[in-house]
Amino acid sequence: MNHNESRALYDRALSVIPGGVNSSVRATRPYPFFIDHGDGAYVVDADGNRYLDYVMGYGPLLYGHDPPxxxxxxxxxxxxxxxxxxxxxxxxxxxxxxxxxxxxxxxxxxxxxxxxxxxxxxxxxxxxxxxxxxxxxxxxxxxxxxxxxxxxxxxxxxxxxxxxxxxxxxxxxxxxxxxxxxxxxxxxxxxxxxxxxxxxxxxxxxxxxxxxxxxxxxxxxxxxxxxxxxxxxxxxxxxxxxxxxxxxxxxxxxxxxxxxxxxxxxxxxxxxxxxxxxxxxxxxxxxxxxxxxxxxxxxxxxxxxxxxxxxxxxxNDVYDHVNRLADRLRRGITDILADRAPSYTVVGTDSMFKTVFTRRGAPVDGDSGSDADSEDHSLDVCEAGCRQRESCAKYDHCPKTGADVADAEAERWERIFWQEMQEREIFLTANQFESQFVSYAHTDEDIEETLEAYKEVL
Missing domain, CATH: 3.40.640.10 (Type I PLP-dependent aspartate aminotransferase-like (Major domain))
Incomplete structure (x- = not known):
C-alpha cells in the first residue's frame, strides 16, 4: 500500500503543527495517513487508498460521510x-x-x-x-x-x-x-x-x-x-x-x-x-x-x-439499522476471540464497539484463570459485548474501571493490530482506549469484510 503523499504531508506538517497533528489521538505510528475525502462508510486518503471507516470522526458521523x-x-x-x-x-x-x-x-x-x-x-x-x-x-x-x-x-x-x-x-x-x-x-x-x-x-x-x-x-x-x-x-x-x-x-x-x-x-x-x-x-x-x-x-x-x-x-429506522449491524459485528468478533484470543473482551452497545486486549479470561472449574488459553468457551459469556452480568463467566475479569482498560495490551493494539487492520483497509481508532462506531452508511457486506479481517489479524 502506497503512502508516499501522506508521508510527505506529515513531513510538511511537522514544520508548522506541533507533532504534525491538531489532535494528539491522530498521531498514529509511524505517521498518520492524510484523508482526502469521505465516501459513505469509507474514507480515501491522499494516496488514493480506500478504507472502511469505523472511526467516524470519533463519533459525530451517525450517517457516515454522506449525510441524508x-x-x-x-x-x-x-x-x-x-x-x-x-x-x-x-x-x-x-x-x-x-x-x-x-x-x-x-x-x-x-x-x-x-x-x-x-x-x-x-x-x-x-x-x-x-x-x-x-x-x-x-x-x-x-x-x-x-x-x-x-x-x-x-x-x-x-x-x-x-x-x-x-x-x-x-x-x-x-x-x-x-x-x-x-x-x-x-x-x-x-x-x-x-x-x-x-x-x-x-x-x-x-x-x-x-x-x-x-x-x-x-x-x-x-x-x-x-x-x-x-x-x-x-x-x-x-x-x-x-x-x-x-x-x-x-x-x-x-x-x-x-x-x-x-x-x-x-x-x-x-x-x-x-x-x-x-x-x-x-x-x-x-x-x-x-x-x-x-x-x-x-x-x-x-x-x-x-x-x-x-x-x-x-x-427513519436509523437506530434499528446501526444497532443491528453493530450487534452482528460484536457477536462475530466474540466468536473469533473464543478461538483465537480468549483473554480479550468485546465491549460496546448500540452502535459502539471495541475489542479490549485484556490479559486474562474467565477461569474454568479447577483453574485459577491465569492461563487464558485453557478457557472453557462453552461457559456463559456476553455474546454481543460486555454487559457486566454477574452470571457471565468473565465477570470477574472484564474491565470495570479505567485502570482495567489501561492494564490491557495497549502496545499490541497500536504497534501490531491497528497496523495490520490498516493494511487490510480497515480504519479503526489508533489506540486501545477510543470508541469505534458503526454508521447508517455501513452494510452487512461491510460487517462481513471486517470480520474476515479480524480473523486474519487475530
Missing part, C-alpha cells in the same frame, strides 16, 4: 445565507426544542462549541448553583481538555495529569474508580457538604467502553440527592448514539440533573451543549449569574445540521 439529503440541503442553505450573525436564529430554538422533547433530563439547553466547552461550563454551573467547589469524577473518565478534570490519583490525593495545570485545580477534584459505589459513599461521608456534583459518563467511552455494573448509577443518584449535589452525565459520546433519541440516560433509566452533549447533536460540525432542569440551566447568564458566552455558540450552520440530523433519525 435534508441535512446537506440545510447546511448549504444556511451557509449560503451568511456564515453567522452574532444574533439568535430560529433554528437554534428548533434544535433546543427537539432535545427537550426527547432527552429525559432536559428542559433547557445552552449551546456551545465543543464537548470540552460543554463540560467546562457544566462544572462552573454546578459550582455556581450549589455554592460548593468539589467535583467527583471517575478515574479513566474523560471530559475534555479542561483543568478541573485533567487529574489523576485517588480520593486521598489528586494531582494534575498534564503539565501546565496548577495543582490548586486538582485540590477541588476527587477522582474515584468507576463502578465502585463504596468509594463514592466514602467520599460523600467525608466531603458531602462540599461536593457540587458527580460528573461521569454513563458508559465510559474513552477507555475502551466500560458499562456500569447493576445499580451503580442508581446509587450515584441516591447519594447526590441525599447530599444536595448535582448528578451530571457527560453524554458527549453516548448522546443520540446509545439509547436512540433518549440517549444513554433513557436506556439506563437514570435521569441526571445536567447533561453535556457534543458530536452527533451538531450533525458533524463543531458543537457542545449543556442541558438540564430549567431551574439549574437558568443560572447561566443572562438569566442568572453564572457567566457563559461564546461568539460561535448556536452557529446557524451547526444548528441546522444538528436539527436535520436528529429529525431524520426520528422519522
Amino acid at each position: 439529503d435534508p441535512v446537506q440541503a440545510a447546511v448549504q442553505s444556511y451557509a449560503s445565507e451568511g456564515p453567522m450573525y452574532g444574533a439568535p436564529t430560529e433554528v437554534e430554538v428548533e434544535l433546543a426544542e427537539f432535545v427537550a422533547r426527547h432527552v429525559p433530563s432536559v428542559e433547557m439547553t445552552r449551546f456551545v462549541n465543543s464537548g470540552t466547552e460543554a463540560t467546562v461550563s457544566a462544572v462552573r454551573l454546578a459550582r455556581g448553583y450549589t455554592g460548593r467547589e468539589k467535583i467527583v469524577v471517575m478515574q479513566g473518565g474523560y471530559h475534555g481538555a479542561q483543568e478541573s478534570t485533567l487529574v489523576e490519583g485517588d480520593p486521598e490525593g489528586a494531582m494534575p495529569s498534564s503539565p501546565g495545570i496548577p495543582s490548586s485545580f486538582a485540590e477541588h477534584t476527587i477522582p474515584v474508580p468507576f463502578n465502585d459505589a463504596g468509594a463514592v459513599e466514602d467520599v460523600f461521608e467525608a466531603h458531602g457538604d462540599d461536593i457540587a456534583a458527580v460528573l461521569t459518563e454513563p458508559i465510559l467511552g474513552n477507555t475502551g467502553i466500560v458499562h456500569p455494573v447493576a445499580g451503580y448509577h442508581e446509587r450515584l443518584r441516591e447519594l447526590t440527592d441525599a447530599h444536595g449535589a448535582l448528578l451530571i452525565f457527560d453524554e458527549v459520546i453516548t448522546g443520540f448514539r446509545v439509547g436512540g433519541l433518549q440517549c444513554a440516560q433513557g436506556k439506563l433509566g437514570v435521569t441526571p440533573d445536567v447533561t453535556t452533549f457534543g458530536k452527533i447533536v451538531g450533525g458533524g460540525f463543531p458543537v457542545g451543549a449543556i442541558g438540564g432542569r430549567a431551574e439549574i440551566i437558568e443560572e447561566f447568564t443572562p438569566a442568572g449569574e453564572v457567566f457563559q458566552s461564546g461568539t460561535f455558540s448556536g452557529h446557524p450552520v451547526t444548528m441546522a445540521a444538528g436539527y436535520e440530523y436528529l429529525n431524520y433519525a426520528a422519522e
Whole structure:
C-alpha cells in the first residue's frame, strides 16, 4: 500500500503543527495517513487508498460521510445565507426544542462549541448553583481538555495529569474508580457538604467502553440527592448514539440533573451543549449569574445540521439499522476471540464497539484463570459485548474501571493490530482506549469484510 503523499504531508506538517497533528489521538505510528475525502462508510486518503471507516470522526458521523439529503440541503442553505450573525436564529430554538422533547433530563439547553466547552461550563454551573467547589469524577473518565478534570490519583490525593495545570485545580477534584459505589459513599461521608456534583459518563467511552455494573448509577443518584449535589452525565459520546433519541440516560433509566452533549447533536460540525432542569440551566447568564458566552455558540450552520440530523433519525429506522449491524459485528468478533484470543473482551452497545486486549479470561472449574488459553468457551459469556452480568463467566475479569482498560495490551493494539487492520483497509481508532462506531452508511457486506479481517489479524 502506497503512502508516499501522506508521508510527505506529515513531513510538511511537522514544520508548522506541533507533532504534525491538531489532535494528539491522530498521531498514529509511524505517521498518520492524510484523508482526502469521505465516501459513505469509507474514507480515501491522499494516496488514493480506500478504507472502511469505523472511526467516524470519533463519533459525530451517525450517517457516515454522506449525510441524508435534508441535512446537506440545510447546511448549504444556511451557509449560503451568511456564515453567522452574532444574533439568535430560529433554528437554534428548533434544535433546543427537539432535545427537550426527547432527552429525559432536559428542559433547557445552552449551546456551545465543543464537548470540552460543554463540560467546562457544566462544572462552573454546578459550582455556581450549589455554592460548593468539589467535583467527583471517575478515574479513566474523560471530559475534555479542561483543568478541573485533567487529574489523576485517588480520593486521598489528586494531582494534575498534564503539565501546565496548577495543582490548586486538582485540590477541588476527587477522582474515584468507576463502578465502585463504596468509594463514592466514602467520599460523600467525608466531603458531602462540599461536593457540587458527580460528573461521569454513563458508559465510559474513552477507555475502551466500560458499562456500569447493576445499580451503580442508581446509587450515584441516591447519594447526590441525599447530599444536595448535582448528578451530571457527560453524554458527549453516548448522546443520540446509545439509547436512540433518549440517549444513554433513557436506556439506563437514570435521569441526571445536567447533561453535556457534543458530536452527533451538531450533525458533524463543531458543537457542545449543556442541558438540564430549567431551574439549574437558568443560572447561566443572562438569566442568572453564572457567566457563559461564546461568539460561535448556536452557529446557524451547526444548528441546522444538528436539527436535520436528529429529525431524520426520528422519522427513519436509523437506530434499528446501526444497532443491528453493530450487534452482528460484536457477536462475530466474540466468536473469533473464543478461538483465537480468549483473554480479550468485546465491549460496546448500540452502535459502539471495541475489542479490549485484556490479559486474562474467565477461569474454568479447577483453574485459577491465569492461563487464558485453557478457557472453557462453552461457559456463559456476553455474546454481543460486555454487559457486566454477574452470571457471565468473565465477570470477574472484564474491565470495570479505567485502570482495567489501561492494564490491557495497549502496545499490541497500536504497534501490531491497528497496523495490520490498516493494511487490510480497515480504519479503526489508533489506540486501545477510543470508541469505534458503526454508521447508517455501513452494510452487512461491510460487517462481513471486517470480520474476515479480524480473523486474519487475530
